[in-house]
Amino acid sequence: MTGSEVSPSFRLAYVPGVTPAKWVRIWNERLPGIPLHLVAVPAAEACDVLRGGGADAGFVRLPLPADRTDFSAIPLYTETTVVVVPKDHVVAAVEEVSSADLADEIVLHPLDDVIGWERPPGRPAIERPATTADAVELVAAGVGVLVVPQSLARLHHRKDLTYRPLTDAPQSRVALSWPEDATTDMVEDFIGIVRGRTVNSSRGRAQAKAEAPDKTAKTTRTAKAQPKGKRPGAGGAQRKATAGRAAGKGPRGGSGGGAKRGGGKPRRRS
Incomplete structure (x- = not known):
């Protein structure tokens, strides 16, 4: 190489x-x-x-x-949007929550947020965490709660935290x-x-390019091998007609050895 x-x-x-x-x-x-x-x-x-x-x-x-x-x-x-909370938080006792349920909570809004809030629910923290990982640490310390896509909640899973679906939040x-x-x-x-x-x-993309010339050539060879003007099924009828003439049969099915048309004058009886 x-x-x-x-x-x-x-x-x-x-x-x-x-x-x-x-x-x-x-x-x-x-x-x-x-x-x-x-x-x-x-x-x-x-x-x-x-x-x-x-x-x-x-x-x-x-x-x-x-x-x-x-x-x-x-x-x-x-993705489903969830709110991450400590396991002993009141939210952990229900199956799902709405933004209104977080009205009195400090909702952390990290600088790398991917939800795209126009206005996050709850009360803002004094300072925005730099990353989602930092925000998770603050949730574990009891500083506030965090709203993220479910996959990020799983990525930053901790034994002392849990999460619940947030029903009316934007989704990622x-x-x-x-x-x-x-x-x-x-x-x-x-x-x-x-x-x-x-x-x-x-x-299929690569195979189509490779196989197309072969298929075209095969079709061309087949067309050239076929006698011009010959239709499928015509060979059988042609062979049958030839066999009939060889056996002495006329075109109407009569014997080929019969009297000839116009073949001499009839004899007069004495």
Whole structure:
């Protein structure tokens, strides 16, 4: 291998809370010759990483920033929004809560929030935590409660904390995204995996290009081998007519050895 040759690989970015293991496993089964490298990125930096070439595609959170109109995105799923509280908190005694139930609570709003609140419920903290992980530590210390997508609550799980669905809160959507001008064959392959296409359908793009000339040639050879003007089924009738003439039968089914038409004058009886 020369210095200019680089082995192909696929780089997949993902934001906190997304678990790409299922899709990575399918990729490794179908494309074992192309390694897939995972790139963990903060949610706010995902598009910059993709645009800068740090990854070929990525799992991001919607909506994309307004200046990211040159990105393609396939929405995958919408997450349940939950409120994280200490296990001895009154919220832990119910199955779900609404924003009104948090009116008297200090609701922490970290700088890396992905909910996209216009106005978070409850009372704001004196200072916004830098990260969701920092906010979780403050919840455990009894400073306030935290509203996040369920996957982030699971990611930062602690034995002394629990969470409940928040019924009327905005929800976070997860999508597969990539720059439109960088839609490579490998990106198309990964899109097929994410969309749940089978092995045959995911390979159809490459197979169609390879098989099309063979199918065309086969059709051409078949057409040339067929006698011009010959219709299917006509051969049997032709062979039957030939056999009839060989047996001495006329076209009307009579004997070929009968009297000839106009073949001499009749004899006069004496």
